[in-house]
Amino acid sequence: MENNLLSTINNPSDLRKLSENQLPQLAKELREFIIDIISQKEGHLGASLGVIELTIALHYVFNTPEDLLIWDVGHQAYGHKILTERKSLFHTNRDLNGISGFPKRSESIYDSFGVGHSSTSISAALGMAMASLLKNETEKQHIAVIGDASIASGMAFEGLNHAGVTNANLLVILNDNAIGIDPSVGALKNYLTSVKEGRNPKQNNIIKSLNFDYSGPIDGHDLPKLLSELRRLQNVKGPKFLHIITTKGKGLQLAEEDQVKYHAPGKFEAKTGKIHPKNEEGLPPKFQDVFGHTLVTLAKENSRIVGITPAMPSGSSMKYMMEALPERAFDVGIAEQHAVTLSAGMATQGMIVFCNIYSTFLQRAYDQVIHDVALQNLPVIFCLDRAGLVGEDGATHHGVFDIAYLSCIPNLIIAAPLNEIELRNMMYTAQLGLHQPIAIRYPRGRGEIIDWQQPFEKIEIGKARVLKKGSKIAFLSTGTIGTNVTKAILLCKQPEAVGHFHFPFIKPLDHTTLETICKEYEKIITIEDGSIIGGFGSHINHYVLEKKYAITVVNLGIPDTFIEQGSVPELQHICQIDVTNITNQINLLL
Missing domain, CATH: 3.40.50.970 (Thiamin diphosphate (ThDP)-binding fold, Pyr/PP domains)
Structure with missing residues (x-):
């Protein structure tokens, strides 16, 4: 029985x-x-x-x-x-x-x-x-x-x-x-x-x-x-x-x-084990695959590029480089501290190192990031996969602390692309000869752009982008959560009153654009899929206080609590950074 x-x-x-x-x-x-x-x-x-x-x-x-x-x-x-x-x-x-x-x-x-x-x-x-x-x-x-x-x-x-x-x-x-x-x-x-x-x-x-x-x-x-x-x-x-x-x-x-x-096979047939095929035709790519394919493209053009990952070649899509250029891609096992210092050692010898570590696992190599990379100003390129809320893996795996724990480190650039194209261009820009380390954070899951393999363009480090002009409220976002903002503005009472500014760089912060915003708008809302404490919004608050601007600033992000498991939309709703809650916040301020 x-x-x-x-x-x-x-x-x-x-x-x-x-x-x-x-x-x-x-x-x-x-x-x-x-x-x-x-x-x-x-x-x-x-x-x-x-x-x-x-x-x-x-x-x-x-x-x-x-x-x-x-x-x-x-x-x-x-x-x-x-x-x-x-x-x-x-x-x-x-x-x-x-x-x-x-x-x-x-x-x-x-x-x-x-x-x-x-x-x-x-x-x-x-x-x-x-x-x-x-x-x-x-x-x-x-x-x-x-x-x-x-x-x-x-x-x-x-x-x-x-x-x-x-x-x-x-x-x-x-x-x-x-x-x-x-x-x-x-x-x-x-x-x-x-x-x-x-x-x-x-x-x-x-x-x-x-x-x-x-x-x-x-x-x-x-x-x-x-x-x-x-x-x-x-x-x-x-x-x-x-x-x-x-x-x-x-x-x-x-x-x-x-x-x-x-x-972790997804859904499958219990009797046979046969995985239910997912129809992925015509879907936008996963961010990890954008990273993986872009790295191969760049590495084929530049023999000094190497890839390093601690035990996650499939999850991070470093596997593409391991297949295409096996002598220049390294899985070092479950050893995040070693991965970071190995990257630093290679960087001293002129190699261009893409070190791919999940945001939640980079925490395990914090001293190495500070002491072995940033203190020596070595141009290691950290690619932080699974940044932000990751969903069902829950509190142990959410990558919501990286902005806060990296922001206080001197010499380190912190970047968060809005979409797949910008991720590609950040990787391209980083390998052109930066003289300092950079961390590029991007989420788990799919983007929204199907035609993402565009010709590379160099990005200006530390420059914000105006996505939409407005008259009363300036919405400042960093990273892919900005797509929620774009949708929310269209649904709010007075879309014409809301400007939207994307900050691809949390550090260095674009003070020139910030100054303009503080002079031209009545209120600022910041948003990030990271901890509010010590995050992107904190940097905006600090600037406004330091410059003594009389402007209201509201910060949206991950509250000061450990977020448990659930789907990403459910968790965004709990943290009030989903489209509905953003729309309500805009209407409230209007």
Whole structure:
């Protein structure tokens, strides 16, 4: 009977009532449950399918939530969520007011640490384990599940390095499937492959050298073997490390065969796994593809251009350059700090470096941006994909802080194109010989221009553009949110009263245009798809105050709160930067 066992399980206590020989049947039902819902709802598929047996085994053997379980990144935690009191809510996954796509402390006592960015699990679990030692809770278990792509990151090694000199009751489980979102890269990946193939002598073990009790590699889909090894490790004191081998997408043949595509496949047929084709003919391009194709065009003309991305070649469309000019495009793995300083090093030698990092992940390399790039005034070109609200991935992934956290850095130009054509021209301008670093921010998703591959034009740095003249209100926008403003002005009571100015450059700011606006208009509205605090509007306020202009300024943007998941239109509405709210704001001021 379908879902016979799963229907009886609401939490791990129910799970532990099953006999061991029932667990393979539960694994099958849990896979089917996830496939059925994600096929209709979309979400992260392959990672969760790969750890079904591990998820069941962990909750079966350990006494969660008293024993603390942490999933690194959290793409793989769907099975965990379903077994921990969220089965009936799972259909709301990634929806507005639904459950988060990632583990989240405020959502469940079983989510012992909030995740969404990689490589944090070992440090967090070690912190918990050391706290337990101080509280004399000697029986408490602390488990970090981390993938082979995430463990190559610097922070994971910092955690391992520290854990090895403690007597903390920590179990690190390496879920080794040779892939993150894209295939894993680097020397550590090659080392793990040789361990799996039995090519490395036992004494040459990195993890053992760090004072961990190492076991494995074992088959992560073999439930009896997993259960027996986890039970053994329960009674081993100090830092322990279990190496398991899994297949991402396990149980859905197409997902096993194309692990990159089925990381987050969109809607698909549950029975076969066949992805529903999207009719993309005649649609405007995704901004990431504008970046990717433009980079290839520029790099073919200029042999000094290189591309660097930390583990996101598909997501950022750096893959186009990796295919066309593989010797000049680098995926450095989940290593944002390294990506930035590597870019700086190349820039010292005259290379023109396009460093593509998602806005939310550049936060992880903040010191490197300041110390290694800006302080030395090196002309690295940062392309910040997924800037602004990203939608269903929620609070961990919104790129809404970059304007604020970059604005205070000297020497750094900050740019935000209105559309695809301007993004192309900014990239073209940046590689013509800037003598300082620049960050170009652009959103996730599609633009609005079909015929975007126009001849390149050089842009004047720090110059604003008048999109429409008006008589009373000046609307100042930066970036693609300006398209909402254009639509809103047409819908307001007195369109002729509203002028619209696009600021492609947040820094340097066009003071000449600002002076004209302050003299010719009664009121200013600023808008950005970034944090109001410290953002574009703040710079306008500062200028108006400094020059002592008696003009009213209203700032629209992301409020001082973490915005949860939902579709971009829903979230824009919550932040009052959608067309309807902008129209209302204009009418209010008129």
